[in-house]
Amino acid sequence: MAQLNIVTWPAKVLETKAEPVETFDNQLKQFIEDMHETMQANSGIGLAANQVGVLKRITTIEIPYAENRYESDDDELDAKQWWHNKRFTFVNPIITKKEGKISAQEGCLSFPEIFDFVDRAAEVWVTAKDENGKEFEVHATGLLSICLQHEIDHLDGVVFITRMSRMKAMRIRKKIMRRGSLVTEGEP
Ligand SMILES: [Zn+2]
Numbered sequence: 807m808a809q810l811n812i813v814t815w816p817a818k819v820l821e822t823k824a825e826p827v828e829t830f831d832n833q834l835k836q837f838i839e840d841m842h843e844t845m846q847a848n849s850g851i852g853l854a855a856n857q858v859g860v861l862k863r864i865t866t867i868e869i870p871y872a873e874n875r876y877e878s879d880d881d882e883l884d885a886k887q888w889w890h891n892k893r894f895t896f897v898n899p900i901i902t903k904k905e906g907k908i909s910a911q912e913g914c915l916s917f918p919e920i921f922d923f924v925d926r927a928a929e930v931w932v933t934a935k936d937e938n939g940k941e942f943e944v945h946a947t948g949l950l951s952i953c954l955q956h957e958i959d960h961l962d963g964v965v966f967i968t969r970m971s972r973m974k975a976m977r978i979r980k981k982i983m984r985r986g987s988l989v990t991e992g993e994p
Contacts, residue, residue: 807840807843812844813916814916815916816982819856820963821964827863834897835937842866845866853865853866866893868892908928908948910924917965920978922978924966926952929945930954931943
């Protein structure tokens with residue numbers, strides 16, 4: 807087990823489309839273990855391989871019930887669901903159907919300290935393979951639905967600020983760039 811380095815925006819790998827996984831071997835299993843470990847160590851509820859610099863279509867998700875880090879107007883989001891506290895690994899995930907609309911505050915390990923509202927589909931149906939290459943399907947609602955859409959976006963090279971209004975995204979970009987230049991200026 808090893809923790810992986812999380813890449814932060816504007817790293818190019820975050821805006822590059824990931825390739826499908828074709829070989830399900832021990833190396834893949836080890837990498838998936840490391841992704842889960844990295845996600846937990848950083849208190850994340852979802853992680854895409856792009857975020858650790860690997861362009862493979864893999865995402866890990868685990869949403870603790872106790873932590874309601876997302877705020878929304880929807881009480882459904884606060885109720886305990888079957889997918890809470892479950893360890894999910896989605897390899898080559900595909901959204902086959904979307905329904906409804908939901909808006910919730912999202913964060914991202916690649917955008918430290920940035921939290922803002924994003925519009926998503928309320929429900930999604932996703933088919934994927936597990937770490938052994940076995941196909942499965944989930945009907946995701948609430949936070950699992952939001953998280954899956956956020957992570958599958960990562961695999962397509964789409965970061966969550968591009969799902970916000972142009973004004974909001976620009977404000978966040980500026981904020982991060984300013985922070986980056988401050989860090990650079992402070993270095994010898
Ligand atoms: Zn993210």
